[in-house]
Amino acid sequence: MDYHAILEHVLADIEPEIGCGRVADYIPALRSADPDRFGMAVADVDGPVTGVGDWEAPFSMQSVSKVFALALVIAADGEQVWQRVGREPSGNPFNSLVQLEHERGIPRNPFINAGALVVTDRLLSVTGDARGAMLDFLRAESGNPAVDFDPVVANSEAEHGARNAALGYFMASHDNVENPVPQVLEHYFWQCAIAMSCRDLALAGCFLARHGVRADGSRLLTRSDAKRVNAIMLTCGTYDAAGEFAYRVGLPGKSGVGGGILAIVPGRCALAVWSPGLDARGNSVAGVAALDRFTTRTGWSVF
Ligand code: GLN
Numbered sequence: 517m518d519y520h521a522i523l524e525h526v527l528a529d530i531e532p533e534i535g536c537g538r539v540a541d542y543i544p545a546l547r548s549a550d551p552d553r554f555g556m557a558v559a560d561v562d563g564p565v566t567g568v569g570d571w572e573a574p575f576s577m578q579s580v581s582k583v584f585a586l587a588l589v590i591a592a593d594g595e596q597v598w599q600r601v602g603r604e605p606s607g608n609p610f611n612s613l614v615q616l617e618h619e620r621g622i623p624r625n626p627f628i629n630a631g632a633l634v635v636t637d638r639l640l641s642v643t644g645d646a647r648g649a650m651l652d653f654l655r656a657e658s659g660n661p662a663v664d665f666d667p668v669v670a671n672s673e674a675e676h677g678a679r680n681a682a683l684g685y686f687m688a689s690h691d692n693v694e695n696p697v698p699q700v701l702e703h704y705f706w707q708c709a710i711a712m713s714c715r716d717l718a719l720a721g722c723f724l725a726r727h728g729v730r731a732d733g734s735r736l737l738t739r740s741d742a743k744r745v746n747a748i749m750l751t752c753g754t755y756d757a758a759g760e761f762a763y764r765v766g767l768p769g770k771s772g773v774g775g776g777i778l779a780i781v782p783g784r785c786a787l788a789v790w791s792p793g794l795d796a797r798g799n800s801v802a803g804v805a806a807l808d809r810f811t812t813r814t815g816w817s818v819f
Pocket of ligand 1: 673708798
């Protein structure tokens with residue numbers, strides 16, 4: 517499979533969409549991102565990785581980190597986490613508070629902020645260092661020891677973190693947080709603030725294309741748990757646009773407001789795409805367009 521040729525075609529197809537949308541502006545550290553950047557990488561299940569555009573430039577992974585947090589917590593703690601977070605699409609924005617009150621502090625799914633806070637809380641309990649566990653995993657899978665936190669982004673998240681703090685304290689009022697809320701928030705913000713390139717992200721997410729098997733051949737997740745994580749990415753990974761994403765792309769995918777998206781073709785490859793211009797729901801405009809073109813050109817999807 518000549519991945520590089522496909523990516524070149526995809527880039528040519530979507531060029532007019534690069535620069536469309538709005539860069540995330542909820543924290544100053546992300547506001548300065550250049551909307552004209554675009555990168556895309558494919559990591560094959562057998563190892564090779566290739567890309568086009570700015571595929572080796574690091575960007576802020578933001579909510580793409582939620583996939584890794586969930587996988588690590590399931591690997592360490594089995595099914596326990598499902599006592600505390602649901603598995604239904606929210607149909608609401610990623611930072612919404614409304615359902616939490618109706619559902620007694622149990623977030624709809626692990627890929628909205630409230631759900632990710634619960635997952636991070638549990639990961640903190642089982643590992644003692646949630647953000648460190650994630651960084652170690654990402655470095656190992658990408659083979660890049662330079663993958664790191666961006667302290668400017670992390671501190672900016674904390675400074676402007678009132679809404680995430682509200683989610684955390686509300687869930688704590690329903691006894692759905694085990695650790696002190698400020699500690700959970702800190703680990704969550706630092707996880708979101710990991711910077712990595714499309715190359716690194718595609719390699720790091722490839723265990724989900726390998727049905728749970730890591731780059732070194734060891735197993736992180738059972739085949740069944742890998743299927744479940746992929747299923748939740750499909751139904752919940754792009755927030756209140758998950759239906760539209762499934763319709764257009766047809767793959768499990770997880771987006772972040774840094775403009776990154778990780779998508780999985782089970783049994784074949786992991787795709788990472790990055791372009792900072794976002795649509796109204798917080799998903800990269802050029803990123804979704806590129807994944808749409810990729811699956812249309814190759815005919816690959818989970819359907
Ligand atoms: N750090 C962001 C937040 O917590 C992540 C949101 C996102 O990428 N959708 O608000």
